[in-house]
Every structure is written in structure tokens, then in C-alpha cells.
Amino acid sequence: MRTLRPFRPPAVAASEITDEAVYRDRRRLLAALAASPVLGALSGCAEAEPPPPPRTPVSTADARAGFRTGEPLTRYEDVTSYNNFYEFGTGKDDPSKAAKTLRTSPWTVAVDGECARPGRIGLEDLVRGLAPQERIYRLRCVEGWSMVIPWQGVPLGEVLRRFEPTAKAKYVAFTTLADPQQMPGVRYRSIDWPYREGLRIDEAMHPLTLLATGLYGKPLPQQNGAPLRLVVPWKYGFKSIKSIVAIRFAEKMPATAWNALQPSEYGFFSNVNPDVDHPRWSQKTERRIAGQASKLFAERIPTRPFNGYAEQVASMYAGMDLRKWF
Ligand SMILES: Nc1nc2c(c(=O)[nH]1)N[C@H]1C(S)=C(S)[C@@H](COP(=O)(O)O)O[C@H]1N2
Ligand SMILES: [Mo]
Numbered sequence: 001m002r003t004l005r006p007f008r009p010p011a012v013a014a015s016e017i018t019d020e021a022v023y024r025d026r027r028r029l030l031a032a033l034a035a036s037p038v039l040g041a042l043s044g045c046a047e048a049e050p051p052p053p054p055r056t057p058v059s060t061a062d063a064r065a066g067f068r069t070g071e072p073l074t075r076y077e078d079v080t081s082y083n084n085f086y087e088f089g090t091g092k093d094d095p096s097k098a099a100k101t102l103r104t105s106p107w108t109v110a111v112d113g114e115c116a117r118p119g120r121i122g123l124e125d126l127v128r129g130l131a132p133q134e135r136i137y138r139l140r141c142v143e144g145w146s147m148v149i150p151w152q153g154v155p156l157g158e159v160l161r162r163f164e165p166t167a168k169a170k171y172v173a174f175t176t177l178a179d180p181q182q183m184p185g186v187r188y189r190s191i192d193w194p195y196r197e198g199l200r201i202d203e204a205m206h207p208l209t210l211l212a213t214g215l216y217g218k219p220l221p222q223q224n225g226a227p228l229r230l231v232v233p234w235k236y237g238f239k240s241i242k243s244i245v246a247i248r249f250a251e252k253m254p255a256t257a258w259n260a261l262q263p264s265e266y267g268f269f270s271n272v273n274p275d276v277d278h279p280r281w282s283q284k285t286e287r288r289i290a291g292q293a294s295k296l297f298a299e300r301i302p303t304r305p306f307n308g309y310a311e312q313v314a315s316m317y318a319g320m321d322l323r324k325w326f
Pocket of ligand 2: 084140141142143236237238
């Protein structure tokens with residue numbers, strides 16, 4: 001029986017993927033921020049509701065430009081051995097070692113809330129009749145590394161429409177399985193289990209938002225969120241919730257795991273934004289883990305607004321103050 005390392009806060013985890021000098025800078029930044037009024041202002045913003053989204057639907061044809069990229073792919077072995085999946089431990093190599101205990105079949109998803117056709121549905125029925133698509137997406141972790149991964153899956157919006165969301169469905173909330181028998185990390189209070197995430201309904205329906213069931217042409221490995229997980233490529237990686245067992249249509253902004261843990265650091269929207277630093281570190285650059293180079297020597301490149309998907313998604317946030325709604 002493997003013993004898991006006790007929970008380390010994300011600040012420490014970030015040091016693993018950052019060079020010493022940058023890490024020391026972050027420490028200084030943290031000290032400076034602790035003394036500034038900015039943090040207080042940020043943490044107050046969870047109170048109010050954001051303005052309603054503009055009525056500017058993005059057509060699938062417009063979004064298609066974001067469906068693939070010619071950038072070098074992350075190697076399969078890196079995609080499947082350097083993971084964040086706290087249900088299996090907080091170390092990057094914990095999930096690939098521990099997640100084999102997750103049973104992914106049979107798998108059912110409970111759908112409820114503001115919709116005409118709630119119910120429990122098996123995974124096969126959930127995606128039945130929807131043609132699987134391949135999407136090559138960049139995914140950027142809030143900790144500062146990114147990957148380029150060929151995913152297979154179905155557009156989330158097409159799945160959600162089957163449940164006939166009502167006019168009151170302004171948000172969609174997602175929940176991960178939390179079974180301490182299968183998920184050793186759940187025995188530690190690293191986050192308030194179960195892992196929860198949420199999207200505004202227009203974000204959930206956006207053609208770029210993928211419900212992934214595979215990568216590199218194979219079924220999803222457990223450590224990557226088998227048997228189904230979100231991939232929301234313009235948002236920080238933690239929005240891409242893994243091993244989903246429940247979907248709820250909601251009228252109010254749902255609670256999310258990282259926001260609940262540290263609201264001043266993780267907002268509801270969490271769109272990738274190089275102009276809004278995390279309170280403890282800069283978000284201006286990222287380490288791209290791709291190609292043959294080892295992840296230890298990953299190239300540092302500039303981070304782009306909305307992770308490079310601005311053309312497809314920026315219209316959803318027109319008129320929103322992205323510093324307030326981070
Ligand atoms: N249930 C659950 N989903 C999760 C996480 C988690 O800890 N638990 N980690 C998130 C984070 S922080 C990232 S960066 C991505 C990583 O996905 P990958 O390991 O497939 O690259 O998964 C996200 N989804
Ligand atoms: Mo992440």
C-alpha cells in the first residue's frame with residue numbers, strides 16, 4: 001500500500017515547476033501583496049453577480065479555427081505522467097501511480113436542476129449518436145506550465161441540449177466522484193471534496209468546450225480524468241474537471257472547489273489572462289511542455305490572452321471588467 005505525501009499548499013507545488021530565481025521573486029511579490037490593499041479588493045468580488053453575458057453567439061464555423069493547432073504536441077508519456085488530480089495526491093506523479101484503482105465502467109452521470117429532462121444516465125447513452133471529434137488544444141495550468149494535447153470527445157453543448165435546459169439555467173455545475181476507497185487523496189482535506197467546477201451557460205454551450213473521453217486516440221487514462229472530463233481550453237486547467245459524476249443546471253453562480261478554498265486567488269471565470277497576475281506569481285509566461293525536450297527543460301513562452309483563443313471567445317466577455325471577474 002502506497003502512502004501519500006501529506007497535503008502541500010499550491011504555493012509549494014509551484015516551486016517545483018519554477019526556477020529558483022522566479023520562485024524567490026514570487027515570495028517577494030507575495031510579501032508586497034500581503035501589505036497592499038489589492039488583495040482585500042479582490043477577495044470582496046465573489047459577493048455580487050457578474051453582468052449578464054452579451055447575446056453574441058459564436059458559431060461552430062467561427063470557432064473551428066481554434067479546434068486544432070500546428071504547435072508541437074506534448075508527448076503521450078508526459079501527458080499521462082505529469083498531472084494534477086488531487087483525488088489521487090498532490091504530487092504531479094501521484095495520479096499516474098495511484099489512479100489505477102479508479103473503476104471507470106460502468107459509469108453514470110446524474111443530471112438535474114433547471115432542465116426539462118433530468119435523470120441518471122449511463123456514459124454510453126450520454127454520448128450516443130454524437131460523432132466523436134478530435135481537437136488539438138493547448139491547456140495551461142494556473143501554476144504556469146502548459147501542454148498541447150490531442151483530445152477526443154463530443155461538444156459539451158450538444159450533450160447538455162439533450163436535457164433541455166430551461167430559461168433559468170444561467171450556469172452549469174459539475175461534480176467529480178469522491179470515493180475514498182478508489183481515490184486515496186480524498187482521505188486528506190487538501191480541498192473540500194467533492195471537486196466541483198462551474199461554467200456560465202454560454203461558456204458551457206460554446207463550440208470549443210469539449211467533453212473529452214479520450215486522448216491520443218485511446219480511452220482517457222484514469223489520471224487524465226477517465227471516463228469523461230471537461231476541456232475548456234481558454235481557462236486555467238483547474239476548470240477542466242475530471243471524472244464527472246454530476247451535472248446541474250443552476251440559476252445562481254455555483255460554488256467551485258478552488259474558489260471556495262482561496263477566493264482571492266481563484267475566481268469563478270479563471271480565463272487565462274497574462275495581464276492579471278495570480279496574487280502569488282506572475283501569469284505572463286508559461287513553460288511549454290512539448291516535443292522531445294524533457295519537462296525539466298520546457299521552453300518558457302509568453303502566455304496569450306484567453307490562452308490564444310481570444311478570437312473565438314473574447315466576445316462572451318465584452319463589457320466585463322476582467323480584473324474584477326478574474
Ligand atoms: N477532479 C479533478 N479535476 C481536475 C483536477 C483535480 O485535482 N481534480 N486538477 C485540475 C488541474 S489544476 C489541471 S491543470 C488539469 C490537469 O489535467 P491533465 O492532468 O489531464 O493534464 O485537471 C484539472 N481537473
Ligand atoms: Mo492546474
